[in-house]
Amino acid sequence: MITDEVPEAVPESDVLRYTAFATDPGGGNPAGVVLDATGLSAKRMLAVAAGLGYSETAFLVPGGPGEAAGSYTVRYFSPLAEVPFCGHATVASAVALADRVGPGRFVFATRAGEVPVEVDKGADGVLRATLTSVEPHVEEVGDVDVTEALGLLGWSAGELDAALPPRIAYAGARHLVLAVADRDRLARLDYDFDGLAAYMTARELVTLQLVWRAAEHVFHVRNPFPVGGVVEDPATGAAAAAFGAYLREQGAVTAPATLTLHQGEDLGRPGVLTVELREGDRRVRVSGAAVPIE
Structure with missing residues (x-):
């Protein structure tokens, strides 16, 4: 002990x-x-x-x-x-x-x-x-806050996916969801570490959930985590749960649905997260394997 x-x-x-x-x-x-x-x-x-x-x-x-x-x-x-x-x-x-x-x-x-x-x-x-997540919720996020986040990421508003608007999603921790329209934009992640850490701390955000939609139920995601002293989280179950709640609330998917999230590929640590949305239950289920590191 x-x-x-x-x-x-x-x-x-x-x-x-x-x-x-x-x-x-x-x-x-x-x-x-x-x-x-x-x-x-x-x-x-x-x-x-x-x-x-x-x-x-x-x-x-x-x-x-x-x-x-x-x-x-x-x-x-x-x-x-x-x-x-x-x-x-x-x-x-x-x-x-x-x-x-x-x-x-x-x-x-x-x-x-x-x-x-x-x-x-x-x-x-x-x-x-x-x-199985705690009860999730999704919040609006103001244009000024979105503009500031984009500036810290080095992104422009024109690179976002209009079908998946910015929101703050929660399923145990708070995450700002930003969706891009192009996979290459997601791959070229380079941001202001100290600036984004301050931005997130002020808004009680744990990570940013940066996403690109590859197919109806398939997404690629990345999660900056400067508030934890880490440039990027390679696979983020809390954010995956929050993102599932976000997609349902936005009408981007209809429950029952099973989503596949690919994360860590751009870091050389590929991982797969499975997100399940059930009809009549707002809670989100996130599944994945785990193995010891020798």
């Missing part, structure tokens, strides 16, 4: 390393996982996350909603700050638990709310987790 009593001696075996939304350790989004963080302060959690350097590390304490078996209280830290919810670290944590106790259902009590996670083993032997 990690404690503050030995601040410089964090046992290496206590910090697991998994990549989420990929079956290859070289793909997807790496996450740190501490399966029993009992007694660990927020200060030490942040120090562990900063030392690891991944976009997020999840810290689990056994016992959560109703103290039932399979329940955990979970906190997520980037190298710079705590975030209310992280999808890829949730998937990584659930698969890490399933590696030890077998597939099944877990319930994570997060700062954003209660998040159930189901883990199944496919015919290929790979464990895949499906998280």
Whole structure:
């Protein structure tokens, strides 16, 4: 167990390393996982996350909603700050638990709310987790805010996809959704790191969800994450859930629907996120594989 009593001696075996939304350790989004963080302060959690350097590390304490078996209280830290919810670290944590106790259902009590996670083993032997988001919502975003964000990205309004207007979407964390009309524009991402970090902090945004629509239910996405001290998140489950809610609210897809999001290709860490929208249920389900990083 990690404690503050030995601040410089964090046992290496206590910090697991998994990549989420990929079956290859070289793909997807790496996450740190501490399966029993009992007694660990927020200060030490942040120090562990900063030392690891991944976009997020999840810290689990056994016992959560109703103290039932399979329940955990979970906190997520980037190298710079705590975030209310992280999808890829949730998937990584659930698969890490399933590696030890077998597939099944877990319930994570997060700062954003209660998040159930189901883990199944496919015919290929790979464990895949499906998280169910908290209640999502979508907000309008003003023209001035959009113009400022575009300037920080080096984009122009004429490069946006008019069919997918800018919005702020939430499914556990806040994300500004900006859709471009051209795949090449998405590939050429180069932005003002400090300026965008300040912009996002002022609006309580966790990432920007930058998207290009390849087909009716297929999207390529990228997620700048300067507020976490990371240039770009390679695969972002929280943003995927928020984006699913956004698409439904905009009438861009009709539930029931299954969406495929490709992320990380431009970083050399390809990952695939599956987003499910069910009829009569506003919550969004996000699925993906996770494997240990050797």
